[in-house]
Amino acid sequence: MSAVKYRLDGNVAVLEIDNPPVNATSISVREGLAEALKEAGADPAVDALVLTGSNGVFLAGADIKEISSGLSNKFPMLRDLQSQMEALPKPIVAAIQGVALGGGFEIALTCHWRVAAKSAQVGLPEVKLGLLPGAGGTQRFTRLAGPEAALDAITSGAQIPATRALELGLIDALADDVVAEAIVFARQAAADQRPLRLASNVTEKITGADPAVFAAFRKKLESKARGQLAPWRIIDCIEAACTRPKDEAFQLERDWYNECRNSAQRKALVHGFFAEREARKIPDLPTDTQPLPVRRAAIIGAGTMGGGIAMNFANAGIPVQLLELTQEALDRGLGLIKRNYAASVTRGSLTQAAMDRALSLVQGVTEYEALAAADIVIEAVFEDMKVKKDVFTRLDAVCAPQAILATNTSSLDIDAIAEITSRPQNVIGTHFFSPANVMKLLENVRSRHSSARTIATAMSLGKQLGKVAVLAGNCDGFIGNRMLQFYSGEAEFLLEEGATPEQIDTVMEGFGFAMGPLAVRDLAGNDVGYLIRKSRRIPDDERFSPILQRVFEAGRLGQKSGRGFYRYEGRTRIPDPEIMTLIEGVSRDLGITRREIPDDEILNRLLHPLVNEGAKIVAEGIAIRASDVDVVYVNGYGFPAYKGGPMFWAQEIGFEKVVETMRKLAPTHGQRWRPAPLLERLASGGQGWSDLKKTA
Numbered sequence: 141m142s143a144v145k146y147r148l149d150g151n152v153a154v155l156e157i158d159n160p161p162v163n164a165t166s167i168s169v170r171e172g173l174a175e176a177l178k179e180a181g182a183d184p185a186v187d188a189l190v191l192t193g194s195n196g197v198f199l200a201g202a203d204i205k206e207i208s209s210g211l212s213n214k215f216p217m218l219r220d221l222q223s224q225m226e227a228l229p230k231p232i233v234a235a236i237q238g239v240a241l242g243g244g245f246e247i248a249l250t251c252h253w254r255v256a257a258k259s260a261q262v263g264l265p266e267v268k269l270g271l272l273p274g275a276g277g278t279q280r281f282t283r284l285a286g287p288e289a290a291l292d293a294i295t296s297g298a299q300i301p302a303t304r305a306l307e308l309g310l311i312d313a314l315a316d317d318v319v320a321e322a323i324v325f326a327r328q329a330a331a332d333q334r335p336l337r338l339a340s341n342v343t344e345k346i347t348g349a350d351p352a353v354f355a356a357f358r359k360k361l362e363s364k365a366r367g368q369l370a371p372w373r374i375i376d377c378i379e380a381a382c383t384r385p386k387d388e389a390f391q392l393e394r395d396w397y398n399e400c401r402n403s404a405q406r407k408a409l410v411h412g413f414f415a416e417r418e419a420r421k422i423p424d425l426p427t428d429t430q431p432l433p434v435r436r437a438a439i440i441g442a443g444t445m446g447g448g449i450a451m452n453f454a455n456a457g458i459p460v461q462l463l464e465l466t467q468e469a470l471d472r473g474l475g476l477i478k479r480n481y482a483a484s485v486t487r488g489s490l491t492q493a494a495m496d497r498a499l500s501l502v503q504g505v506t507e508y509e510a511l512a513a514a515d516i517v518i519e520a521v522f523e524d525m526k527v528k529k530d531v532f533t534r535l536d537a538v539c540a541p542q543a544i545l546a547t548n549t550s551s552l553d554i555d556a557i558a559e560i561t562s563r564p565q566n567v568i569g570t571h572f573f574s575p576a577n578v579m580k581l582l583e584n585v586r587s588r589h590s591s592a593r594t595i596a597t598a599m600s601l602g603k604q605l606g607k608v609a610v611l612a613g614n615c616d617g618f619i620g621n622r623m624l625q626f627y628s629g630e631a632e633f634l635l636e637e638g639a640t641p642e643q644i645d646t647v648m649e650g651f652g653f654a655m656g657p658l659a660v661r662d663l664a665g666n667d668v669g670y671l672i673r674k675s676r677r678i679p680d681d682e683r684f685s686p687i688l689q690r691v692f693e694a695g696r697l698g699q700k701s702g703r704g705f706y707r708y709e710g711r712t713r714i715p716d717p718e719i720m721t722l723i724e725g726v727s728r729d730l731g732i733t734r735r736e737i738p739d740d741e742i743l744n745r746l747l748h749p750l751v752n753e754g755a756k757i758v759a760e761g762i763a764i765r766a767s768d769v770d771v772v773y774v775n776g777y778g779f780p781a782y783k784g785g786p787m788f789w790a791q792e793i794g795f796e797k798v799v800e801t802m803r804k805l806a807p808t809h810g811q812r813w814r815p816a817p818l819l820e821r822l823a824s825g826g827q828g829w830s831d832l833k834k835t836a
């Protein structure tokens with residue numbers, strides 16, 4: 141069976157790529173396409189060609205596995221096919237349905253014309269994989285749509301709806317029946333002997349491009365793309381399209397593509413791509429498990445978190461009830477949601493019509509009895525077991541028997557919450573991250589009672605809400621917060637020993653974290669941090685630094701009080717001598733002689749505890765696999781995606797080295813630095829995380 145089906149519709153050859161699930165341009169597709177192009181070119185009965193895809197998509201791009209294995213370089217490469225297409229003296233029309241992405245869209249851009257279904261999406265998402273479009277994508281896109289549109293679209297990797305692509309000049313027509321209309325288009329172009337239009341020869345939008353555009357865009361991207369390679373190379377490519385001779389610009393794109401493909405960042409981001417998809421797979425669920433369809437939802441608690449979660453449902457088109465027991469609290473919560481949407485409208489990221497549609501889906505209620513029709517209820521009240529149990533008792537009494545009852549706790553025992561109800565099998569943790577309408581991670585936490593259907597529903601809810609869902613087991617802090625306590629705890633030990641908040645945060649931000657650990661504490665609130673710290677269970681032979689408690693007691697609550705580990709002017713953090721006095725006081729009280737701490741020690745001291753606790757979490761089965769831990773850290777805790785996540789990072793630097801560093805630091809930094817047995821095993825066996833599956 142060829143991956144490319146060939147048929148004739150009168151004088152038009154229709155080439156249909158069929159490589160499930162998403163028609164990636166694997167070697168079989170490239171070989172099939174080369175053969176089909178040759179056949180259509182040689183057949184005198186063929187006057188024009190239509191290129192399309194099966195499986196509801198055009199082409200999703202290069203086969204990402206082949207990029208890692210090197211098979212994407214095997215002849216014919218995408219570029220060879222493009223040369224073949226450009227040399228063909230017959231019109232080629234792309235019929236795009238579903239998505240045309242990456243190398244797939246680059247093939248479409250090489251066709252002479254493009255017809256797209258109204259619901260189709262096109263785009264060049266390579267940047268998300270640490271790549272740039274290496275088959276002429278940066279060049280042809282820029283020539284058709286102009287540098288400004290290209291800069292926005294290719295550095296973000298965003299999908300572009302067909303209607304917008306038409307406005308930008310990337311496609312030529314919208315269609316209802318895309319293949320039939322593309323055939324008509326192609327036949328007419330041949331009949332009219334219309335001059336064949338190659339995007340690589342279009343120049344109107346690149347002539348006289350203003351060089352200031354590139355300087356301004358580089359400035360705009362400065363903090364967002366700090367430390368990354370691909371976004372900067374994409375700008376270079378687009379600039380080259382406007383300023384260099386055509387052949388030279390295409391060659392530069394090729395060189396820079398190879399530079400990105402060979403980079404550690406590409407490897408890390410490809411790991412992240414597959415890790416997110418792997419996380420959806422729950423090995424112990426029976427394959428025929430059907431999730432409960434979520435058609436109506438309800439949220440208990442209209443605070444910042446509850447409101448944010450409700451917005452997720454409304455954005456996904458799911459009617460959602462928001463419960464507060466007093467009208468006043470409810471009005472406050474609904475007002476907050478309205479203000480959040482209005483801010484998006486002002487920023488231009490949401491239309492007024494979309495805001496009105498979303499708001500019409502949110503219904504405020506003050507009685508539990510109103511929740512009887514909800515398929516899922518998510519509790520987002522104060523983090524206190526007694527309060528939560530009370531909510532669940534009330535929910536149990538009023539909700540439909542099959543309804544899923546979920547708790548948004550960030551650390552409490554899900555088993556205990558489930559056991560207060562008469563349907564513990566329907567109870568699960570759905571841990572959202574703040575701000576819940578923005579953050580991508582959904583950490584689902586199974587209790588020992590959660591049924592297969594309950595777990596499947598929570599996981600498919602993640603996809604419905606556009607989140608990345610990961611399943612965790614029930615323990616103190618689950619995956620993310622359990623690891624976090626050792627990371628932020630270590631930051632305070634470093635302060636005791638001689639580091640300053642700005643030194644620690646600068647090192648971690650230099651590594652790529654969105655924010656350093658102390659800036660994060662100030663953002664979340666040091667009162668909140670201290671409260672959580674107090675509830676934590678740690679082994680008897682460990683301690684926490686008293687710094688957080690003293691910062692809290694000094695009323696330095698963080699950004700909200702204008703002072704924390706920094707002083708704040710608005711959101712700008714400013715080093716504060718007063719906090720240093722407090723920290724130095726702690727060092728003195730503990731009898732610690734402060735010293736200069738090198739930056740690499742700071743990095744090691746903060747990353748190793750994450751890896752170590754992560755390894756324990758994997759060994760205990762709290763995370764199904766190490767890559768799930770990476771997905772949690774990248775999507776919920778600001779770990780740089782282009783470094784892959786803590787577990788990937790450890791494997792890349794080598795487990796032997798990780799264990800050696802820990803053993804070296806253990807005598808001075810205590811018991812907590814003893815390497816997890818699993819890390820020792822991996823180090824001594826020369827194994828990787830993926831070997832665990834094989835030996836389990």
Ligand code: 3H9
Pocket residue numbers: 161162164200201202203204205218239241242243244246265266269271272273274275277397414417418
């Ligand atoms: C590129 O093109 C470079 C060129 O410029 C090169 C020039 C020289 N390859 O996401 P889903 C698998 S770079 C291999 O769950 P959805 C995926 O792993 C590429 N496999 O579905 C999963 O497998 P499994 C640029 C791929 O409906 C299954 O398909 N293109 C690829 O939610 C279903 O995926 C991109 O970056 C692939 N390209 O979303 C597009 N794509 O079932 C990447 C998917 O075993 N893909 N798979 O877990 C996507 O964005 C989404 O998959 C898509 C569908 C929107 C297409």
